[in-house]
Amino acid sequence: MYCFMPIPDAKPSHRELNPLTSSQYTETAPSDYPSHQTNKLMTTQSFHIGERPIGIDFPPYLIAELSGNHNKSIERSRKILQHAASSGADAIKLQTYTPDTMTLNVKTDEFYISDKNSPWYGRYLYELYEDAFTPWEWHEELMHEAHRLGLTFFSTPFDETAVDFLETLNVPAYKISSFENTDIPLLRKVAQTGKPLIISCGLINLEELEETVAAVQSAGCNNFALLKCTTSYPASVTDSNLSTISDMRNRFGCEVGLSDHTLGIASALTAIGQGASIIEKHLTLSRADGGVDATFSMEPSEFDSLTTEAKNAWLSLGTVHYGPTASESETIKSRRSIYVAEDLVQGHIVTERDIRRIRPGNGLAPIHYDNLLGKRTTRNIPKGTPASWDLFS
Numbered sequence: 043m044y045c046f047m048p049i050p051d052a053k054p055s056h057r058e059l060n061p062l063t064s065s066q067y068t069e070t071a072p073s074d075y076p077s078h079q080t081n082k083l084m085t086t087q088s089f090h091i092g093e094r095p096i097g098i099d100f101p102p103y104l105i106a107e108l109s110g111n112h113n114k115s116i117e118r119s120r121k122i123l124q125h126a127a128s129s130g131a132d133a134i135k136l137q138t139y140t141p142d143t144m145t146l147n148v149k150t151d152e153f154y155i156s157d158k159n160s161p162w163y164g165r166y167l168y169e170l171y172e173d174a175f176t177p178w179e180w181h182e183e184l185m186h187e188a189h190r191l192g193l194t195f196f197s198t199p200f201d202e203t204a205v206d207f208l209e210t211l212n213v214p215a216y217k218i219s220s221f222e223n224t225d226i227p228l229l230r231k232v233a234q235t236g237k238p239l240i241i242s243c244g245l246i247n248l249e250e251l252e253e254t255v256a257a258v259q260s261a262g263c264n265n266f267a268l269l270k271c272t273t274s275y276p277a278s279v280t281d282s283n284l285s286t287i288s289d290m291r292n293r294f295g296c297e298v299g300l301s302d303h304t305l306g307i308a309s310a311l312t313a314i315g316q317g318a319s320i321i322e323k324h325l326t327l328s329r330a331d332g333g334v335d336a337t338f339s340m341e342p343s344e345f346d347s348l349t350t351e352a353k354n355a356w357l358s359l360g361t362v363h364y365g366p367t368a369s370e371s372e373t374i375k376s377r378r379s380i381y382v383a384e385d386l387v388q389g390h391i392v393t394e395r396d397i398r399r400i401r402p403g404n405g406l407a408p409i410h411y412d413n414l415l416g417k418r419t420t421r422n423i424p425k426g427t428p429a430s431w432d433l434f435s
Contacts (some may be wrong), residue, residue, distance in 0.1 A: 088297065088319075089238050089265035091215045092194045094132055096238075096267065096297055096319055102352045103299070103320045105217075106131040106193075106345065108184075110174035110334035111326040119180065120187055122325055125342040127191035130349035134193045135217055135322070136181065138208055139200035141171040161275050161337045174334045178207060185211055202231050209235060217322075220244030220273050220301070226257045233261035240320065241266060242301045243290070244273035255294055267297035267320055270313065276338035277303040284309065287316040303338050307348045314355040321352060377403030380411055380429035390419045397429060405429040 088097025096103050106126035112119040126134050145153065145167040153167045162170050181197070188195035198217040199205045205228075208216070216232045220242040223229075232239055239258060243251060251268070258266055268290050272281050282304060291298045299320025300313035310321045324339035340348065366374045383398040390396070392414055399408045405428030406414070417434040427433070 087264070087295070091133070091196070091238050094194065098297075098317055098319050100319070101356050102314055102318060103133070104131045104349055104352060105133045105135050105320065105322040106325040107135050107322055107339075108176065109137055109324055109339075110176075111324065111336065111339055112176060112180075113331065113333045114173070116177075116180050116183065118327065119176075119184055121327055123184065123187055123191060123193065125327070125345065126325055127188075127193050129342060129345045130353075131325075131345070132194060134184075134188050134195055136176050136184065136195075136197040137200070137219075138178065138181065138197045138204040139171065139175055140178075141168050141175060143201040143203060144168075144171045144175075159274070162334065170334065181207075182211060185213075199228070199232065201228065205231050205235065213237070215240065218242060220246070220271050223254055224250050226253070229254060229257050230261045233258040233263035233266075236262065238265040239263050239267075240269060240299070240322075242269045242271040242322075244271035244301070251294075255296075267299055268294060269299045269301040269320060269322065270318075271301040272303060275303055275335075276305050279304050279309055282309050282312075284312050284316050287313055287318050291317050305338065307344070307351055310348060311351055311355045314352060315359065321348070323348060375402050375404070377401070378408055379403040379405035380408060380414065381405050382423050382425060382427040382429060382433075385425050386419050386423040388419055388421050392417050392419065392434065406431070 088095055088099065090096065091103070094103065106122070106129075108119060108122055111122060123134050141147070147168040149166050155162045155165050155167070155170070157163060185195040194214060196213040196215045196217065197204075197208055198219050199208055200219065200222060205216070215238040216235065218229065218232065218239065218241045221244075223241055223243060223246050229239075229241075241254065241258075246254065255266075255268075270282070270284060270287050270290065272278075272283075274281060284300070287298050287300065290296075297319045299318040299322070300310060301322040302310050302313070303324075310318075310323065313321065323345065324335055325345055326333065326336050326339040326341065328341055329336045329339065378399050378401055380397055381400050382396065383400075384396050386392075386396055394415065397411065397414055399411055410429075414429065414434055420433055420435050423433055
């Protein structure tokens with residue numbers, strides 16, 4: 043929950059021309075996770091969160107965000123973790139704060155959410171965070187549950203005390219919210235832990251982002267990722283500007299991703315096409331249950347679709363490749379090639395009536411059609427014979 047303050051010369055041989063026998067078409071079947079190192083996207087230094095590698099040469103790292111969707115119930119939190127695990131998420135992420143570490147208990151206009159488009163319209167910040175925060179005494183229990191389920195567990199700290207607390211749990215990574223991405227003292231504190239750092243980049247302009255990156259690097263953190271983010275809830279696809287993702291990778295030389303507040307999975311899949319190696323989405327049991335973040339969160343069946351299609355989107359990127367793949371070894375036989383279209387006798391001069399460019403593809407390539415016109419046959423040739431150089435002189 044991220045509430046905001048209001049604001050040919052030589053004759054080639056028949057073998058050379060036959061795509062079914064030419065070695066240039068021989069290909070090894072791809073593995074489940076082919077390397078993408080020849081992808082057009084700039085390859086950056088990958089890193090690990092726990093034992094999981096993060097980078098464009100690996101499937102997207104999928105983070106399920108619990109946020110305030112616990113609705114003040116640790117049992118509900120456990121169920122969300124279970125759904126995250128069964129759907130194939132890599133990690134569950136919490137948010138670590140209290141109302142007092144987020145804001146002041148003041149009821150003036152500055153602390154009132156007056157944006158009518160906000161899901162939190164009409165509430166004071168302190169009261170909202172009282173509803174939304176995850177009790178710190180839940181963290182260890184939820185961490186053990188996450189580990190039991192095979193999920194990586196980490197969190198977003200919103201102040202230095204939260205970092206100190208999370209260090210007692212030895213979390214393997216940290217996430218910074220868009221609303222804290224210019225809090226340089228907090229960024230330095232997190233960077234100094236030596237843990238990988240994921241930074242949401244909502245609201246931040248380029249100059250500020252350069253300052254943020256410089257701050258974490260100067261504090262010793264080189265294993266970081268930047269997530270494109272639009273801090274509207276829900277966010278519009280027209281405001282997503284996902285082309286920024288590839289620019290961030292090239293500009294900052296780091297891993298990139300998307301913290302996604304749009305509805306559905308289209309933006310997440312598009313982001314993967316732009317080089318996102320991390321996708322974060324909020325997860326709830328049911329939007330109908332309500333809760334501070336329910337309106338822009340995914341339900342379990344939707345998260346199932348995300349995890350399946352995110353992997354498919356990544357696999358579809360493949361590598362830069364021209365020509366048939368191993369899976370096309372049969373269908374390539376249907377390409378057009380040159381066939382003898384009439385019964386021809388030895389010594390016959392070939393005309394347009396005698397040869398045709400048709401399917402299947404066992405004859406000479408169509409590019410040689412003009413070369414065959416006017417040549418003489420070297421033997422009797424029955425109709426339906428695939429053309430080859432030894433049949434003509």
